[in-house]
Amino acid sequence: MKEYVAVVDLGGQYTHLIARKVRELGVYSEVIPASRARDAMEDPAAKGIILSGSYRSVRSESRDWSILKEAKKPVLGICYGHQLIAHVLGGEVQEGVGEYGRVECRIARRTKLLAGVRRRTVVWMSHRDHVTRTPDGFTVDACTRSCKVAAMSCEKLQIYGVQFHPEVHHTREGRKILKNFLFRVCRCSGGWKPEDTIDHRVRQIKLTVGGERALCAVSGGVDSTTAALIARRAIGDNLRCILIDHGLMRKGERESILKSLSSLLGGIKVVEAQSRFLGRLKGVADPEEKRRVIGEEYAKVLQEAADEEGCSFLIQGTIYPDRVESGRGQASEASRIKTHHNVGGLPSWLKLKVVEPLADLYKDEVRKIAAKIGVPSEIIWRHPFPGPGLAVRVIGEVTPEKLHVCREASHIVEEELKKAKLYRKVWQAFAVVGDDKATGVKGDKRALGYIVTVRVVTSVDGMTADWAKLPHSLLDRISSRITGEIQQVTWVTYAITTKPPATIEPV
Template sequence: MDSILILDFGSQTTQLIARRIREIGVYTDIVPGDTPASELPLDGVKGLIFSGSPFSVYEKDAPGVDVKIYSLGLPVLGICYGFQRMTEDHGGKVSPLEKREFGRSRIEYRRSAPLFKNIPDGFTSWMSHGDSIEKPGEDFELIAQSEHHIAAAWNRDKQLYGIQFHPEVSHCEYGVEILRNYVLEICGADAAWSMEAYLEQVSAEIRKRVGKERVLLLISGGVDSTVVGGLLLQALPHEQVYLMYIDTGLMRKDESVEVERTLRSLGAKNLSIIHAEDEFLSALAGIDDPEEKRRIIGDLFITVQAREVEKLSIGDAFLAQGTLYTDMIESGKGVGKKAKVIKSHHNVRSPLVEAKREAGRIIEPLDRLYKDEVRRLGTTLGIGDQIIRRHPFPGPGLAVRILGEITPEKCAILREADSIFMDELKKRGLYDEIWQAFSVLLPVRSVGVTGDAREYGYVLALRAIISRDGMTADVYPFESKDLLEISSLITNSVREIGRVVYDISSKPPATIEWE
């Protein structure tokens, strides 16, 4: 099967490039950017892509590439840092910008090139860089210009392409078309990969690895863990699959009842519902640091799991998780050693989870997929739309949506307010237009007036974003009427909340969750 090989230099969007190409129908693999040319897995590879990076090419520890790769006879596309790496390797010059380029930037052509076939001049790209190409590499000709700097160059003879913007992010106009031109037209790859092919592949891998041993899945009832549950139940005999739901006291309103109903409908034979609210809230008492919250929750998940597994007498079962690639890369677990930590995820960097991983006892069949791909996989598995289209919910639950110390009272307040928010989105036909929406309880009180009384109530922040994959996100543009009415419903229904605000930050620079 034809494929494209991506060399990763630590970019937060490396897997996003791969996902875009898989959407085109061509399989992708990712290897560390410093892999020697002689060790690259080139069987079936039709072209190479150099990813971006958090580094600058002129920094001492900047990731490099084996220059022999340029002589393999394969087309190469360098994206952002990849373009800069290519420039330096061919005698060009990269310099820091006085004015950095982040976000939208208009692209004008200097010369026509196959990469921009059928792409209109003056399209809007998405930039994310603090360095610029001051002088192109030898035998490179400029083919596009941004509003301030060189945007693309081409070495015609060696089939080397460099672009300064990110075609992989959803906010880049014609980004997929540019990648399609590269993969199908320039590289000549055959589009033969599909989600059905992925399902067949990952199911075979699970059966081979697990054999006749048992597998335990800590399931939250959200999209990711539910899809993993469906996948395990399809790939393995039901008797081998154990589903365990731990009610941490940090769940949404009526979550536990809905979770049990859903799992029973999937035909699970071994299902344990563990009520551990007191245990989790006691461990979190007095803790306000978000990273410490995640660590405590991650460790306690495994501790409770170990205790309950012992009761089930299923031995040292494999532990399955609904970890996505976004979890891995934001935790610094991308391909290679150059990815940087944005935030820790309770199911990635927790020491006890790491120990399980080191022992080879963790199965993460979604760890190379993004959220929308997980939804497609769930549909392929036959899981209903009501579950598949559900908004993402973080593993630590309300713990990272209550800023500051967590208390049972705050959990109850946030649960009720968030339930009102979700119900209103559904009633108004907005829920499916939004990729993720939720409420955040802030650690401040604001003065207010109720009747003739002066009161200090909590401040609640509403968050609603539109995205395709969670790596970039825009704010959902509510009509003022909707926000005003939802705010009024919340403050009238939840006495402890005295003020509602709306978060209008995009990603980047903000993250989707507040902690």
């Protein structure tokens, strides 16, 4: 029986960060909706429960949380979860002075949760409601200048609450606090590594697909490649791999994919679909409609290829962040941000049964598995590329001219990062083009050209991202090359918005 810690998603922006931090500490975690909290409490494999933050106020909470009154295993409440514990067990929560960002916290009692934490430490706060009175049997373990109950506990019941966010790296000793909960309180055995799950994933595909054939559309990225290789281990020659050339690929990508993967996967069939996709996209400017159209056409091509190859299953490289953005994560609090062409975009009429061997993993975990099963390093470290391709980097209607500008400019960005030995140090790097044009001077005469926006971000898992602080000399080279080598461009800008509030891709 595999041990795990359940992270109950109550609507907090850091829920998946909690789950990732737990996994980093060697314990498998699963994000679940509030409706499954009772199941987790009664599941012998669940070693503990973590209640996430939320945008709500517990003073308007209407769900049944009686399980906290009869908790059978350790519970840690974070932010809203901390307030929820107090509210349900007879304490008091009121609106007060908000705390946002780094705050000094004083540790009053070194409980099992706070063992080894300095008496004065820095934590990350994001709240306005406060616990003003703890439930009977609870002690106040930490406070800040504005928050009298920054941490509380009832060690007899093994229930702990912290108002701050230990999962955020700005909380200096947050890792230690989470580690204490996992190993001192929950007594997890630890040792979980994504690489150790390979055989289980192979068995699951083998059991699911049996002796039938499965189709896998590879994109040359680490997710689809890893999913295909695991499936090949499971069903051998019953796996049929295709590459859908929709005309929206990066410069030289088709040739690169075939060169890297054909021998690994026992051959890849190319489906020529450029005119189909570009034809369907003509006149479509709305971002979500663009993704829907691509998803629908993608599904049609898949079904046709599957019928031709006699396949009844579809192997996909969907990973956790894809499902979360599409609003299809297990936690019901997730809202749809974007429809991913192969997640929320697949129509109900598709006859193929979908198998997603990587759906519970984050990108960094997929990369560890990929390295273990022999995926070439150039594929492991290739920047994530969206399924709809350059269509989501072209704002407005996708036209041949804008597609050309986007493709060439993106190639320049990647090429310069590789020359500067920074390509592997960033998460994604590309160029964006829209309909806006600006006046410039080329060849001593006035020119009206496209504005190209360069987007380079750093991230660990794609759930959050920061803009990359590139050297000005590098940005200068990128700008000079784009305006010099692409006749239609007069201006180059650099995007400096984090995710959130932005997303990584503009469309």
